[in-house]
Amino acid sequence: MKINGSQIVIECLIEQGVDTVFGYPGGNILNIYDALYKNSDRITHILTAHEQAAAHAADGYSRSTGRVGVCMATSGPGATNLVTGIATAYMDSVPIVAITCNVGTPLLGKDTFQEIDITGVTLPITKHNFMVRRVEDLANIFRQAFIIAKSGRPGPVLIDIPKDITAAMCEFEPLKKGDDGSAALIKENLNFKRVMSVNVPSDEEIKAAAEIINKSERPVIYAGGGIKISGAEKELLEFAEKASIPVSESLMGRDVFPANHPLCTWMVGMHGTRASNMAVTESDLVLALGSRFSDRVIGDPKKFAEHATVFHIDIDPAEINKNIHAGGELVGDLKSILTRLLPLIEKKSHSEWLEKIAAWKKEIPASYSIVKPDSVNPKFMLETVHKYAGDDAFITTEVGEHQMWTAQFYPFEKPRTFLTSGGLGTMGYGTGAAMGAQVANPCGRVVHIAGDGSFRMNCNELCTIARYNLPIVIVLVNNGTLGNVRVWQKLFYEKRYSHTTLDFGPDWKKLADAYGVGYVKANNNDEFEKVFKTAFAEKKPYIVDTIVDIDEMIFPMAIPGKPIDEQMMCWGN
Structure with a gap:
């Protein structure tokens, strides 16, 4: 025709x-x-x-x-x-x-x-x-x-x-x-x-990789976003459980392994958990799966996993040896490779190693428990969102402190439920991503965690959300600052807060009203639980204006360029 x-x-x-x-x-x-x-x-x-x-x-x-x-x-x-x-x-x-x-x-x-x-x-x-x-x-x-x-x-x-x-x-x-x-x-x-074309490793290469894994006594998996791109979450779970290998995750891999699984050590790197960073540091084998060894993960490259063999599995050969030297490699589709490795992997307990992991898991930053009466605690905020939104909700973020808190505190259990800008770190990403996720999943729910700095860059999209009646709940983390930049100014620039304080509006309620979007405000933990529960139950567009203290920090934190096991666990150490 x-x-x-x-x-x-x-x-x-x-x-x-x-x-x-x-x-x-x-x-x-x-x-x-x-x-x-x-x-x-x-x-x-x-x-x-x-x-x-x-x-x-x-x-x-x-x-x-x-x-x-x-x-x-x-x-x-x-x-x-x-x-x-x-x-x-x-x-x-x-x-x-x-x-x-x-x-x-x-x-x-x-x-x-x-x-x-x-x-x-x-x-x-x-x-x-x-x-x-x-x-x-x-x-x-x-x-x-x-x-x-x-x-x-x-x-x-x-x-x-x-x-x-x-x-x-x-x-x-x-x-x-x-x-x-x-x-x-x-x-x-x-x-x-x-x-x-996608490379397919030979049987000999698969067998050699299995031998390296079976010989290790202190292995750790570094799981990246390539796991969910390949659809290999099930294979990763079977692999980790069979060999009793702890799983640390990149930012992009935070939803590839169930957060509450005993083997999960959560995020690794600059704002990673003590367990993940120490596991990588003291391991004898880092099995990198679909990850690119970002500078935010490795810290000082000379000190990263310096006692370990790094074995890198990725579909893109350009990633191998790009940032970290690999002592072994397999290039190809992760799902296919893990499926072929599984029968060759020996069932192990690694009891002593896992005991160490469990001890590191107990090393929690003191700031996690700080509750100020006139603001909402970030950890409480994220745990409350999960309490009412559950494991099936899609969580989107902008970029900044709120993004790191989400990665640190939200217990992701299912793949493709965490949408965030990792590599480019795009402020302004999350509201558009939330709209796309909600349109693609009309029967699902989307909660968007947005810093007030980032939200200024895309709050015009409230008209899109309202026009199509997308039931997105926007948790506006309102700390009156460009929080992540302020943290660096506090630590490395002698508290010279140059152009990071956001004390000039807008009035978020008036903006929500202008677009016909629901609005509630929370000044403390009790208020947050009450208003979020109400907003989420409404099943319509909502802004939950959440007041967070301007000086809330992100801990743990490894100093840029330093080894990732040298972490600040609270302000002053």
Whole structure:
């Protein structure tokens, strides 16, 4: 059948199972928006207040489901407004497809109104990007984009389409049901097979890895976000239980292993638990699974696990030996590798090692128990959220102290329930991600933990939340400061709080009222439990304005660049 480029876009999205896109219209993408209007019964469009939120919403949609999220914007500033969201997805290996429309082909390269070389801009922060030059290539490019986004190590892909291409007509041949188009693409282009390929370790490599693991006496697993990308949570649990290996987690891996399991030591690194940091420091084997050894995890690289063999398993060979030297490696899909390792792993007790782990677990920072009568304690706040939201709720965060408190205190039991910006640390990420997660999971609940500094960057999205009646509860951690930056100013800049105090509004209640969003306020622990319980039960958009003391700190804390076992457990030590 002969259809125009805009209709091809719609047909290709539906072929790939896309039911929702997030975006914002503009002049050069009007043809696609016209096609969306005509196909509104087949695909839902969520209008955000800003293009950046559309990218974050596509990201949240993807993280919460494992599917490819889709966002779109017009040329020029519309396209560049997607950049931070694309970079956020790139750093955390999230599969999204971003669609932009540029000026017409004859106008490219002439500094035309709202022209931008968005493929050039996004080259370093996409897994791949495309500029469509012929309408006849459009369908194949879309099919390639989705396969590239979700294959191997996932990531964002951008498709830029000149406006005249969206109007041009050509023959379109739909895919047959169950066909993603990959077979035809490989036949056409052998390089595409290389892009899709995933290394498969040999039996000898698997056996050698099992021998190293079986010989270890003080092993620890360092579990990263690659576990949930691969869908290997079940295999990780079986593996850890069979060999009695404690599991420490990266920030991105906080929801890959049940928090209340005896083998779970929670987060490792700068703000990791004493148990995780000491386990890595005194181990003889660090088994790194789908993790990238961020600087926030390793501290001083010369002192990180200096008595241990680091054995790294990852789908991306570029991660091996990038930040930490690996004494052993397996490159490939984690789920497949753990499945093959399991029968070769010996059942162990590691009783002495686990006794040490249990003792370290009891070393809790003194600040955990501090309760000030005129503010809400962060630990109490997160435990109360869990009490009423339960294990099935999706928890999103912005970036800052509240993000670290969430990682430290929230007992995640199920995968894909913790959505946060890890690699890029994007303030402004969480509200868009919360919208995407809620749209993707209409029967689920989303609680968004937002610092007041970050929320200033995206509170305009309250109009989106209200318009679509998304029952997101926003716990606004209101400490009147850019808390994480203030902590560093306190520790390393002799308390020179340069431009981090937020004592100039807005009035959050008036803002909530302006958008028609519910509002309650909590000045202490008792009030917080009461108002959060009420807000969560309402099943409608709510802000829970939560007053936290301006000088609350994040403990434990390893000093940047120092060994991770040298932790500050409270202020002054």
